[in-house]
Amino acid sequence: MSAPPRHIAIVGGGIIGVSTLHYLAAARARLAPGSTLLLLEAAPHVANAASGKSGGFLARDWHGAATASLADLSFGLHAELGRAEGHRWAWREVETLSLNFDSSKSRSKCPKALDWVDAAHVSSTASLGGSGSTAQVTPGLLVEYLAGEAAKLEGVEIRCDAQVDGVEMHDGKVKSLSWSEKGSKESREVTDIVFAAGPWTGKLLSKLFPTRDASLPKFVQNAKHIDGSRAHSVIIEGTGPTTNHCLFTEMRFDAGKGSKAASPEVYARSDGTVYVCGGTDDVPLPAPTARVEPDRKATAQLLEQAGVLSPKVLATSAGAKVRAEQACYLPVSSGTGNPVVAYDGPSGLAVAAGHSCWGITLGLGTGKVLQELLLDGKATSADISRLG
Secondary structure, three states: OOOOOOEEEEEOOOHHHHHHHHHHHHOHHHOOOOOEEEEEOOOOOOOOOHHHHOOOEEEOOOOOOOOHHHHHHHHHHHHHHHHHHHHHOOOEEOEEEEEEEEOOOOOOOOOOOOOOOOHHHEEEEEEEEOOOOEEEOOHHHHHHHHHHHHHOOOOEEEEOOEEEEEEEEEOOEEEEEEEEEOOEEEEEEOOEEEEOOHHHHHHHHHHHOOOOOOOOOHHHHHHOOOEEEEEEEEEEEOOOOOOOEEEEEEEEEEEOOEEEEEOOEEEEOOOOEEEEEEEEEOOOOOOOOOOOOOOHHHHHHHHHHHHHHOOOOOOHHHOOEEEEEEEEEEEEOOOOOOOEEEEEOOOOEEEEEOOHHHHHHHHHHHHHHHHHHHHHOOOOOOOOOOOO
8 A cells, every 4th residue: 555645844944944845855756646845934035044144154073972973964965065056055165263363462373375364463373174174155045045946846835924823733643734824824734844943943832832742742842942042243345355264263452442352253255255253142032024133233343353353354444345234043952952853753743943053064964864754764864862
């Protein structure tokens, strides 16, 4: 007897949800005839939140034991896809350095290749990665590409402006999913749901499953604690060329009556822009459709730090142009701090969220193992045993 059709819904149009859609769509021949894949995104377009505003830094071996295997898989998938089509989203390998900068000292301990940095005040550098262990992408372009390619395939549908508001269960198994879209209510029978709503995953699961139900998978309860932490970034178009370096800095510099300390991350991109980001704050997570406004004081500090580090190329006083001042929310998981990546066949429920700053690095691998969990019942490409 042939298997019945599967109707798999994915909630969330960031890197995690879209990667899951990508790998399921690529394996659609393994699904029974009449099967469908549906992705629902609450915002007007995919990659609307952190997946469209993050730096896109990728690292193969910077991860703890719980995610090391997933990171290794995912980094390899990024490289494989990048070598084939990566010009579309600016994939490239990068050299990654730690860099100490102190404007009160003249050390000139800077590699000659890093000629766009004020070398006179660099007190030390050290390699953190390169030779195939670190890379970068422009994440929004990657997500848009994956979504666009999947949407071309039969049985695949992407719906934006779609806010999930109900799940119907029958005898412990998913039966249907309902959502609001542009003022109208819609519902569809589904066999499986993947919740990949980034920092909103916790609030969404708490709304859909408000009570502690022993029949639900434990990882669903754990994922209710996923929340968001706001992070700021700026994108600068410099006055001159940069190199394929990502810098993790420790800075001390003069600032009027005193000195300042900061630790910006500085990622030079192949299009000539430079992405600069800093720490996070505790401003509460807004609604998923709300525009996330940056704190202009925070972005001004990032612009100041970039200008001090690279006064000839990145300082606005030297003619550098600010292309973006922005903020987004990183999905953070309480307790272990690890993402939740799990699927329960009997209920048809899956969660893939809580990847913090590593969502882009881990995104493709997460999509791949979700494909395996949904189609094979177990993940074989990576060890995710600690991510439930």
